[in-house]
Amino acid sequence: xxxxxxxxxxxxxxxxxxxxxxxxxxxxxxxxxxxxxxxxxxxxxxxxxxxxxxxxxxxxxxxxxxxxxxxxxxxxxxxxxxxxxxxxxxxxxxxxxxxxxxxxxxxxxxxxxxxxxxxxxxxxxxxxxxxxxxxxxxxxxxxxxxxxxxxxxxxxxxxxxxxxxxxxxxxxxxxxxxxxxx
Numbered sequence: 001x002x003x004x005x006x007x008x009x010x011x012x013x014x015x016x017x018x019x020x021x022x023x024x025x026x027x028x029x030x031x032x033x034x035x036x037x038x039x040x041x042x043x044x045x046x047x048x049x050x051x052x053x054x055x056x057x058x059x060x061x062x063x064x065x066x067x068x069x070x071x072x073x074x075x076x077x078x079x080x081x082x083x084x085x086x087x088x089x090x091x092x093x094x095x096x097x098x099x100x101x102x103x104x105x106x107x108x109x110x111x112x113x114x115x116x117x118x119x120x121x122x123x124x125x126x127x128x129x130x131x132x133x134x135x136x137x138x139x140x141x142x143x144x145x146x147x148x149x150x151x152x153x154x155x156x157x158x159x160x161x162x163x164x165x166x167x168x169x170x171x172x173x174x175x176x177x178x179x180x181x182x
Contacts (some may be wrong), residue, residue, distance in 0.1 A: 002125075003119060005126045005127075007048050007126065012132070014030065015033075016029075020055040021069070022069055035168055036171035040174065049084055049086075050138070051087065052094075053066055058093060085119060086118075086119075090102065090104040112138055112141075123144050124144075127174070131149065133159060136149055149164070150165070
């Protein structure tokens with residue numbers, strides 16, 4: 001049996017999504033995000049970020065810009081004793097992804113499959129949290145049974161298990177459900 005993980009989308013879940021955020025001065029953690037990640041980590045989940053970053057292919061920012069921002073926010077999380085196992089990203093343009101047979105851009109399962117293989121993760125014990133249907137579809141495409149959408153709207157979709165207003169709310173739900181099963 002493998003480890004359990006929470007696969008988390010970045011923009012709109014980890015940070016406020018203003019569209020193509022790539023500078024630290026524009027990066028804002030979502031409210032109570034750190035508390036939520038800490039709860040998930042305490043529950044024994046490996047924390048893995050899976051993020052589409054088409055701004056690279058679109059020329060809005062460089063891969064170097066992306067890495068600088070990633071380094072900065074991971075450093076800030078570590079200061080709070082929150083440890084992200086790894087960040088997987090897809091730099092491809094959505095219009096050209098299929099042309100070049102991109103397997104990593106969500107809803108394709110490539111990033112998640114790579115993490116599952118690399119860290120010996122049990123998909124059946126794992127969770128995906130995203131703010132887009134493409135996030136939950138990627139989880140569905142990897143047989144992850146718990147696929148949570150962060151949204152203020154009530155969206156019905158085959159790939160969505162449950163909707164929450166924030167990652168923190170989702171983490172509290174998981175904490176309460178795991179505590180009640182003990």
